[in-house]
Amino acid sequence: MPGYARRIGTMAASVGQLQSLSSSLVGGYKVSFGAGAPAVEAYPFEKLREISQEVFSGPETGLDAVKYGSTLGLDSLREAVRDHLLAPRGLEADIKNIMITAGGIQPMNLLCQLYIEPGDVILVESPSFIHGTTIFKMFEARLEPVKLDDEGMDMEDLEEKILRYRPKLVYTVPTFHNPTGVTLSTERRKRLAELASKYDVAVLEDDPYREIRYSGEHKPFIKSFGDDHIILSGSFSKIFSPGSRLGFIVASDEQIARLSDIKLCTDTCTNTVSQAIAAGFFKRGYYEDHLKYLCDLYRSRRDAMLKALDAYFPSCTKHTVPDGGYYVWAEIPGLDVKALAPEVGEKLGICYGIGSTFYTEGNPEGAGLGTMRLNFSGLTEDAIEENLKKLGEYFKAKLGE
Ligand SMILES: Cc1ncc(COP(=O)(O)O)c(C=O)c1O
Missing domain, CATH: 3.40.640.10 (Type I PLP-dependent aspartate aminotransferase-like (Major domain))
Structure with missing residues (x-):
């Protein structure tokens, strides 16, 4: 067979990371904070x-x-x-x-x-x-x-x-x-x-x-x-x-x-x-009401996530406070959340977006080791609270807190 184009090589590492992130969209995990999709109830x-x-x-x-x-x-x-x-x-x-x-x-x-x-x-x-x-x-x-x-x-x-x-x-x-x-x-x-x-x-x-x-x-x-x-x-x-x-x-x-x-x-x-x-x-004029519905739906999910992070995550955790969108970015200095991800998936049935995946070439080695992208659009407030509590307790135990 003829050789593949050079671009297949230049994109290989990156596409592998993208595939592992996408797999959190289509299943496998009981609870996904890794996804980036609208809530099921958000479709009109x-x-x-x-x-x-x-x-x-x-x-x-x-x-x-x-x-x-x-x-x-x-x-x-x-x-x-x-x-x-x-x-x-x-x-x-x-x-x-x-x-x-x-x-x-x-x-x-x-x-x-x-x-x-x-x-x-x-x-x-x-x-x-x-x-x-x-x-x-x-x-x-x-x-x-x-x-x-x-x-x-x-x-x-x-x-x-x-x-x-x-x-x-x-x-x-x-x-x-x-x-x-x-x-x-x-x-x-x-x-x-x-x-x-x-x-x-x-x-x-x-x-x-x-x-x-x-x-x-x-x-x-x-x-x-x-x-x-x-x-x-x-x-x-x-x-x-x-x-x-x-x-x-x-x-x-x-x-x-x-x-x-x-x-x-x-x-x-x-x-x-x-x-x-x-x-x-x-x-038909449906958009404006639909947008209001989406914002109301996701606002309380965002609030639930921010509250749970403050209540249950290790005391050294830093996180963003977004005014909109789908994601909170959290960092737990001193933890390698990439290395822990398989065990978190197996023991807790939870996945999150591994932060280091989002750092491209040109960043220092090990950039984003303790960072996570946490999606709140796809889970109810109760599910967010229950699972961030589990995740926070797991991370605390790892830090000996
Ligand atoms: C930063 C960014 N750009 C663009 C898109 C658009 O994606 P799509 O092709 O699904 O509309 C997304 C969706 O996740 C995104 O996060």
Whole structure:
């Protein structure tokens, strides 16, 4: 057989880690704090059934849903993005600058095809979203980490790394960051947009969690402070359904034209059945109430997690306090939580996101050893409390506390 392409090698280590994280989504463990999926009760089944029937009841709407669609996506869904996801958060965009994608992951793939040559540097937060960094490795990019604190990416470190590495792209998850849950401050958003144009670097603003906010004020998009250097991407996975595989990109006329060529050659268009149903969901005015329902559902889960961490975890534990999204990032200095994970799975039937998995190359050896990504969206308050108590007691025993 002919040899595989070089990218299979460059992505191998990263994809292995991604697979082990994904396995916590599809089962095996009784209790998963490792997942990153909506709660089962978060899917609007009844409404989807009703809309699907309507979509297929009329020849016109039915045809729209089953024929090849435009590469940019259905106008009705692009209008929904403009009117429900961008304008209410202060970003005015024309639908000609919005492209519907297959989930929020595809924008990374398309953007790498647009900008990344093997060996190009991409700056990523430390830690960073592992699915994103795996895609970057697939394109043979070199990753360099940028410091992250409670206000998101550190702009001084970013400028220093831009000057040192001359990157092609900066990748950021600015709102309720995956994996840490932190949010980039408004000041830093402005600064990031300035640095991008000053040094001619593209920025991918990957913002799939921004709508799911439980406390505090919405922050402006980085794109609203910047020029064409800022490319925004979003997803319907957390606010509608991940199985629909819908996301979007907002970019300039020129970038959208190129990205559309790339998408045409990649998959022609995004699934039109999913697009038609999602567009119907927004058109019928269901979205706003659904979002409120999601935020109420997850807010109390977040609160339960924060309370249980403070009550039951070792006294040296540090953790983030996210205003939204799905994750709390916890650190227990002195414990190797990766090494303990198999025993935790076996004895307690619990899994968590192993923090060190989210640190890319370029980080010091052993970075994130005591860190964990803890997802709260998928478990009830009682399950969160009961299982974090077990987990906390287990960790305390390991520390002799
Ligand atoms: C940081 C980040 N970007 C993008 C996505 C989009 O994923 P999907 O392709 O499922 O819409 C996710 C989902 O987990 C995410 O966490």
